[in-house]
Amino acid sequence: ENADLFDAFVKMPNVGGYAFPYSYKPAKAAKTHVANENFNPDFFIKLSDAHDILVVEIKAEGDDSNRNRAKCRDGLEHFKTLNERLTEAGEPWHYDFYFLSPENYTNFFERVRSSNYTAWRSGLMQELGT
Numbered sequence: 707e708n709a710d711l712f713d714a715f716v717k718m719p720n721v722g723g724y725a726f727p728y729s730y731k732p733a734k735a736a737k738t739h740v741a742n743e744n745f746n747p748d749f750f751i752k753l754s755d756a757h758d759i760l761v762v763e764i765k766a767e768g769d770d771s772n773r774n775r776a777k778c779r780d781g782l783e784h785f786k787t788l789n790e791r792l793t794e795a796g797e798p799w800h801y802d803f804y805f806l807s808p809e810n811y812t813n814f815f816e817r818v819r820s821s822n823y824t825a826w827r828s829g830l831m832q833e834l835g836t
Contacts, residue, residue, distance in 0.1 A: 708815045708818070708819070710754065711753060711754055711815070711818050711819060712751050712752060712753060712754055713752045713753070713754050713755075714751075714752045715749055715750065715751040715752065716749065716750050717748065717749055718746050718747060718748060718749065718750065719746065720746060721746060722746075723746045724746060724747065724750065725744040725745060725746045726744065726745055726780070726781070726784045727742060727743070727744055727745070727780070728742075728743060728744075728745045728776045728777050728779075728780035728781070729741065729742045729743075729776060729780070730743075730772045730773050730775065730776030730777075731772055732772065732773070745777045745780070745781065747761045747762065747763045747781065747803070748762055748763050748764050749761070749762040749763075749764075753818070757798040757799045757800060758799075758800050758801075758802065759799065759800070759801045759802070760801075760802050760804065760818070760823070761781070761785060761801055761802065761803045761804070762803075762804050762805075762806055763777065763778075763781070763803075763804070763805050763806070764806055764807070765805055765806070765807050765830060766807060767807040767808060767809050767830070768807070768830075768833070769807065769830070770830075770833045770834055774805070774834060775834045775835060775836075777805075778805045778831060778834045778836050779834070779835075779836055781803045781805075782803055782836055784803075785801045785802070785803040788801055789801055802823060802824060804828055804831065805828060805830050805831050805834060805836075806828050806830060807828070807829070807830045809829060809830075810828040810829055810830060813828070813829075814826075814828065
């Protein structure tokens with residue numbers, strides 16, 4: 707029912723797709739070493755008749771692990787930097803990054819349909835502190 711919102715999408719592989727680095731402390735108490743890994747978001751979705759790409763990571767409801775906090779935090783920063791560089795280069799493209807759980811799907815599509823998604827944060831993103 708929302709297919710008309712998009713021109714195209716790609717489900718990225720778990721490794722070897724579009725990746726960027728992130729770092730986190732594996733233990734909940736955050737007393738351990740810092741782990742540095744690469745993150746591959748699940749989907750890249752091009753909006754219809756626009757230069758906007760929605761980058762979406764799907765997680766289970768309530769999955770607020772240190773790893774996911776770091777992925778979300780570093781993903782937001784990565785795409786903020788990418789957007790700044792695209793603007794400086796005079797490119798029209800813009801990327802928006804989202805962490806979604808099933809409880810967020812309806813609201814996400816409502817936001818996309820109303821073109822009110824740019825500053826929106828899903829419930830999961832809010833749980834992750836972003």
